[in-house]
Amino acid sequence: MSAAPTAALRARTAVYAAFVLNGFCFSSWVARIPSVRETLELTPGRLSLLLLALSIGSVVAMPLSGAVVVRLGRARTVLAGATAVAVGMATTAVAVDGLGSVPLAAAGLLVQGAGVAAWDVAMNVEGTVVERRLDRSIMSRFHAGYSFGTVLAAGLGAGLLALSVPTWLHLSVTAVLALAGAAVVVRSFLDDPAPEPGSAPAGAITLRRAWTEPRTLLIGVMVLGMAFVEGTANDWLAVGMVDGYGTGHAVGVAGFAVFVTAMTLGRLLGPVVLQRVGRVPALRVSAALAVAGVLLFVLAPSVPLAVAGAAVWGTGAALGFPLGMSAAADEEVNAAVRVSVVSSVGYAAFLAGPPVLGLLADRIGVLDALTAAAVMSALALVVSGAAAPHHAGTALGAERERGRGTVSS
Incomplete structure (x- = not known):
C-alpha cells in the first residue's frame, strides 16, 4: 500500500473520531439542560432564550468559518473550534454551579456555539478531501459517527445524573476531553495544499x-x-x-x-x-x-x-x-x-x-x-x-x- 492511501486511511479514522467527539460534546451539554434549568430556576421562556445563545454563536460564526479554514487550514481550525467549545463549556459550568449567573452562562454558550461552527465546517471539509483521496463516498458514515457520539453522551449523561454528579464536573471534564481529543485526531488530518505566493489558487x-x-x-x-x-x-x-x-x-x-x-x-x-x-x-x-x-x-x-x-x-x-x-x-x-x-x-x-x-x-x-x-x-x-x-x-x-x-x- 502506498504512502498516499495509508495517509488517507489514517485521516479517515481521524475524521470519524472528530465527528464522534463533536457529537459527544454537544450531547453532553444537552443532557445537562434539565439540571441547568433547575439550578438557575428558569421559566420555559427564559430557558429558550438561554438555549438560543448557542444557536446564535453558531449562525454568526458559520459564514466566517470557510475563510478561517482557508487561512488556518483544516486541522488548525478544528483545534481552534475545539478550544472555543472547551472554553465555552467550562465557562457555562462555572456560571451555572459556581455563580448562578444566567448572562455568563449565555456568554459561555455563545462561545461554544461559535466553536461548534468552526469545528463543524473544518471537519466536513476534511471529510470531503478524504472522500476524494479514497475515491469513495463515505460522508454519511462520518455523520453517523456524530450520531453515535450523541447517543454515547446521552447515555453517559443519564448515568451521571443518576449518580448526582454535578454539572460543573460533568461539563468541565467534557471540555478537557474535547480539547485533548481534538489535539490528537488532527495530527492525522491530510496536509493542506501549499499556498501559492502572491496569488490565490487557480x-x-x-x-x-x-x-x-x-x-x-x-x-x-x-x-x-x-x-x-x-x-x-x-x-x-x-x-x-x-x-x-x-x-x-x-x-x-x-x-x-x-x-x-x-x-x-x-x-x-x-x-x-x-x-x-x-x-x-x-x-x-x-x-x-x-x-x-x-x-x-x-x-x-x-x-x-x-x-x-x-x-x-x-x-x-x-x-x-x-x-x-x-x-x-x-x-x-x-x-x-x-x-x-x-x-x-x-x-x-x-x-x-x-x-x-x-x-x-x-x-x-x-x-x-x-x-x-x-x-x-x-x-x-x-x-x-x-x-x-x-x-x-x-x-x-x-x-x-x-x-x-x-x-x-
Whole structure:
C-alpha cells in the first residue's frame, strides 16, 4: 500500500473520531439542560432564550468559518473550534454551579456555539478531501459517527445524573476531553495544499462570490429543509408522542430513540445507496421518505403506527445533510467557502425551527405543527437536483452521478 492511501486511511479514522467527539460534546451539554434549568430556576421562556445563545454563536460564526479554514487550514481550525467549545463549556459550568449567573452562562454558550461552527465546517471539509483521496463516498458514515457520539453522551449523561454528579464536573471534564481529543485526531488530518505566493489558487473564488452562486444556494436550501426535518424531531418528536397520543414520557423518548436509530443506520448504509443509485436519486428518495414518515407520524391512528412513522422519518432524514456537504465540496479548491455557505443556510433551521414550531404548536397543537417538517422535506425534494455533481471524471464522481464505483467499509 502506498504512502498516499495509508495517509488517507489514517485521516479517515481521524475524521470519524472528530465527528464522534463533536457529537459527544454537544450531547453532553444537552443532557445537562434539565439540571441547568433547575439550578438557575428558569421559566420555559427564559430557558429558550438561554438555549438560543448557542444557536446564535453558531449562525454568526458559520459564514466566517470557510475563510478561517482557508487561512488556518483544516486541522488548525478544528483545534481552534475545539478550544472555543472547551472554553465555552467550562465557562457555562462555572456560571451555572459556581455563580448562578444566567448572562455568563449565555456568554459561555455563545462561545461554544461559535466553536461548534468552526469545528463543524473544518471537519466536513476534511471529510470531503478524504472522500476524494479514497475515491469513495463515505460522508454519511462520518455523520453517523456524530450520531453515535450523541447517543454515547446521552447515555453517559443519564448515568451521571443518576449518580448526582454535578454539572460543573460533568461539563468541565467534557471540555478537557474535547480539547485533548481534538489535539490528537488532527495530527492525522491530510496536509493542506501549499499556498501559492502572491496569488490565490487557480479557480478559487471569494466567500462573497460563493454567496451569489445559484447552485451553492440551492444546495443550502436543500440542506435547510433536511436540517429542519432532523432538528424538528430532536426538539419535538417525543413531545408530539406525549401530547398527541397521550403516551407516557418513557414511550415518547422511546419513539425518539427509534428515530435516532433509524437515522444512524441510514447514514451507515448511505454509501451502499450511493453506489446503487447515485447522489441526486438518493436525496430524492430520502426527502420523499421524510415526507411520508412525518405524515404517518402525525396522522397515525395508533401508537405503533406513529412509532413506525418515526422510523421512516429517521431513515429519510439520514442523508440530506451529509450529501449536501459533499455536493458543496465537489471542487476541492473552493470546498471550504462553499461548505461554509451551505452550512450557514442549513444551520438557520436550527435557529428558526424551535420558535416556529412553538408558535404553530400554540395555535394548532404540537402534533399537527409537525407537518411543517413534511413541508420542508418536500421543499428539499424539489431543489435536490442542484446537488448533481460538478464533475464525473473520477470514480467518485461517477459513483455519485450514476451509482457506480466502490464503497469503503
